[in-house]
Amino acid sequence: xxxKLHAVCDDQGRPVRLHLTAGQVSDFRGADxxxxxxxxxxxxxxxxxx
Numbered sequence: 001x002x003x004k005l006h007a008v009c010d011d012q013g014r015p016v017r018l019h020l021t022a023g024q025v026s027d028f029r030g031a032d033x034x035x036x037x038x039x040x041x042x043x044x045x046x047x048x049x050x
Contacts, residue, residue: 001022001023002022002023003020003021003022003023004020004021004022004023004025004027004030005018005019005020006018006019006020006021006027006030006031006033006034007019007034008034008038017034017037019033019034027049031047
């Protein structure tokens with residue numbers, strides 16, 4: 001059993017929001033949860049699968 005940690009970081013690369021999913025769950029599901037709660041003033045989003 002494994003897990004994935006999805007994160008939203010600020011412009012300095014510091015994590016500001018985290019979401020944990022099971023390892024077999026699609027990355028899109030983790031991203032959907034985090035992207036839905038971004039502040040209205042968010043201008044850019046960069047995705048990385050690392």
